[in-house]
Amino acid sequence: MKKMDLQSAWAVAAKDFKIFxxxxxxxYVTVVFPLVVGIAFPLIVQYGLNKGxxxxxxxxxxxxxMDAFSIWFFIGAAVIPAxxxxxxxxxxxxxxxxxxxLATPMTDGEILLGKTISGLVIPLxxxxxGSVIYMSLMDLVTQxxxxxxxxxxxxxxxxxxxxxxxxxxxxxxxxxxxxxxNDVRTAQQMGMLSALPFFGIYIASELGFFAFNDTNxxxxxxxxxxxxxxxxxxSRVTFQREEILTKWx
Amino acid sequence: xxxxxxxxKKFGNLTAVESLTLHVNDGEVFGFLGPNGxxxxxTVRMLCCLISKTSGTAKIGNYDVGNxxxxxxxxxxxxxxxxxVGLYEELSAYDNLDFYGRFxxxxxxxxxxxxxYLLKMLGLWEKRNEAAGTFSKGMKQKLAIARxxxxxxxxxxxxxxxxxxxxxxxxTVRDFxxxxxxxxxxxxxxxxxxxxxxxxxxxxxxxxxxxxxxxTPQELRRSPSGRKIKVQLQRVDNxxxxxxxxxxxxxSEITDKSLVIDVNDPEKExxxxxxxxxxxxGHVQFITEIGSTLEDVYLKLVRG
Numbered sequence: 001m002k003k004m005d006l007q008s009a010w011a012v013a014a015k016d017f018k019i020f021x022x023x024x025x026x027x028y029v030t031v032v033f034p035l036v037v038g039i040a041f042p043l044i045v046q047y048g049l050n051k052g053x054x055x056x057x058x059x060x061x062x063x064x065x066m067d068a069f070s071i072w073f074f075i076g077a078a079v080i081p082a083x084x085x086x087x088x089x090x091x092x093x094x095x096x097x098x099x100x101x102l103a104t105p106m107t108d109g110e111i112l113l114g115k116t117i118s119g120l121v122i123p124l125x126x127x128x129x130g131s132v133i134y135m136s137l138m139d140l141v142t143q144x145x146x147x148x149x150x151x152x153x154x155x156x157x158x159x160x161x162x163x164x165x166x167x168x169x170x171x172x173x174x175x176x177x178x179x180x181x182n183d184v185r186t187a188q189q190m191g192m193l194s195a196l197p198f199f200g201i202y203i204a205s206e207l208g209f210f211a212f213n214d215t216n217x218x219x220x221x222x223x224x225x226x227x228x229x230x231x232x233x234x235s236r237v238t239f240q241r242e243e244i245l246t247k248w249x
Numbered sequence: 250x251x252x253x254x255x256x257x258k259k260f261g262n263l264t265a266v267e268s269l270t271l272h273v274n275d276g277e278v279f280g281f282l283g284p285n286g287x288x289x290x291x292t293v294r295m296l297c298c299l300i301s302k303t304s305g306t307a308k309i310g311n312y313d314v315g316n317x318x319x320x321x322x323x324x325x326x327x328x329x330x331x332x333x334v335g336l337y338e339e340l341s342a343y344d345n346l347d348f349y350g351r352f353x354x355x356x357x358x359x360x361x362x363x364x365x366y367l368l369k370m371l372g373l374w375e376k377r378n379e380a381a382g383t384f385s386k387g388m389k390q391k392l393a394i395a396r397x398x399x400x401x402x403x404x405x406x407x408x409x410x411x412x413x414x415x416x417x418x419x420x421t422v423r424d425f426x427x428x429x430x431x432x433x434x435x436x437x438x439x440x441x442x443x444x445x446x447x448x449x450x451x452x453x454x455x456x457x458x459x460x461x462x463x464x465t466p467q468e469l470r471r472s473p474s475g476r477k478i479k480v481q482l483q484r485v486d487n488x489x490x491x492x493x494x495x496x497x498x499x500x501s502e503i504t505d506k507s508l509v510i511d512v513n514d515p516e517k518e519x520x521x522x523x524x525x526x527x528x529x530x531g532h533v534q535f536i537t538e539i540g541s542t543l544e545d546v547y548l549k550l551v552r553g
Contacts, residue, residue: 011348022339023339096333096335097337098335099299099335100396104349104352105353241299242301246260
């Protein structure tokens with residue numbers, strides 16, 4: 001088996017980044033969610049604190065709210081890659097650029113790795129940037145209430161540790177979905193469905209069926225990593241040049 | 250340079266290419282003709298190691314397309330112009346070529362030189378920084394040809410290079426292919442345009458899932474399956490037409506005083522045709538054999 005050429009894979013990813021730069025909608029979709037979570041939730045907390053302890057958020061309930069809001073970065077890690085990963089594969093299908101790409105000396109694995117990198121880097125950077133904004137604003141809001149900086153803490157740390165694995169899983173699922181559909185919108189809509197299990201976990205935690213504690217998050221990270229590896233191999237099987245040229249319609 | 254023997258491709262129960270045996274010489278421009286669904290693109294894809302063969306053998310140079318270790322080497326030595334140009338419309342002409350140059354281990358300087366050479370050669374240098382999506386069809390096709398040549402390949406596969414181009418753009422592309430021919434590259438060209446094949450190709454093959462005929466355009470025009478006779482009469486009527494059809498000949502052209510009849514062996518068949526016409530009341534003034542065009546031969550073979 002040929003050794004994977006990382007430079008070729010990176011060339012594919014770098015080319016995708018150039019295309020994304022010119023496709024402003026792809027970037028907007030990617031950055032809006034983390035920005036909203038990063039800015040809006042601290043504002044909501046500030047508003048709740050301003051309303052006073054009897055009707056709004058108080059020092060006792062504040063950590064619970066902040067932990068609950070930070071879980072949205074976990075959801076975002078599942079949702080955001082759908083926009084980019086589905087575009088990067090379906091976009092190639094629409095432009096019919098896969099055949100000339102497949103005629104180069106690159107292996108299927110290198111192309112897939114390049115697509116995985118391009119689908120992973122921007123959403124992950126957006127989530128981390130959003131989380132930094134979130135933590136900074138939350139600390140501004142909470143320092144006076146709690147008397148200490150609540151962020152960063154192990155809870156959000158564990159969420160940000162799980163985020164790359166969720167992103168990876170989401171990218172691989174979207175590559176599989178993209179191989180079965182013909183337009184970007186359908187791919188993105190179907191890709192969003194891959195986020196449903198994570199919404200399920202979030203709702204379960206809100207209903208008290210699942211505790212979003214550090215131990216459970218680490219277990220979850222391990223489980224997601226195993227699934228992501230399995231899904232990578234499934235997408236590797238799906239992403240075969242003969243399959244792409246003869247069956248991808 | 251390109252050799253196939255009994256090359257076959259099946260998709261389930263459908264046979265796309267059957268027992269194709271052909272040899273393309275080094276430095277030759279070889280035309281691949283055939284109707285839609287004849288297996289031209291499938292053959293090109295097999296030769297470019299994009300899809301696997303079902304049986305038979307195929308070699309590019311000394312490399313076997315069925316051997317996975319050789320496939321990388323084949324992809325390095327070939328250039329492919331696909332049926333759909335498949336450019337990255339958001340990227341500039343320069344970036345499109347630069348992207349592909351990276352896969353062939355061309356260093357930055359070599360890439361720059363090659364891109365400049367190709368874009369200047371194809372008249373696109375002034376547009377190098379413009380997005381490919383803003384280009385006309387002809388410019389896109391030229392850019393796709395440049396992409397196929399970015400690594401200076403010895404063997405070039407051109408799938409319908411002038412399809413859907415306006416006459417001027419088609420001529421530019423044809424002229425460029427002729428220039429590549431002078432550089433002694435081995436080119437396999439698939440086309441529907443018989444005139445184009447006749448102008449560019451050293452030899453052509455007619456494919457209809459199986460190989461129907463192969464040879465130089467001149468040889469094919471002279472082949473028995475492509476011969477025609479013109480019969481000059483005092484007048485042509487339905488009785489004469491019926492009489493000719495009745496003895497099994499096809500009339501391909503009719504005027505009020507002449508008929509063009511497809512024949513296989515005029516020396517043997519002319520007396521029977523003459524006899525049938527006379528019996529139907531016709532008066533033959535003279536008979537001549539007329540030269541077939543490649544189009545006549547092609548139509549006869551693919552319909553046959």
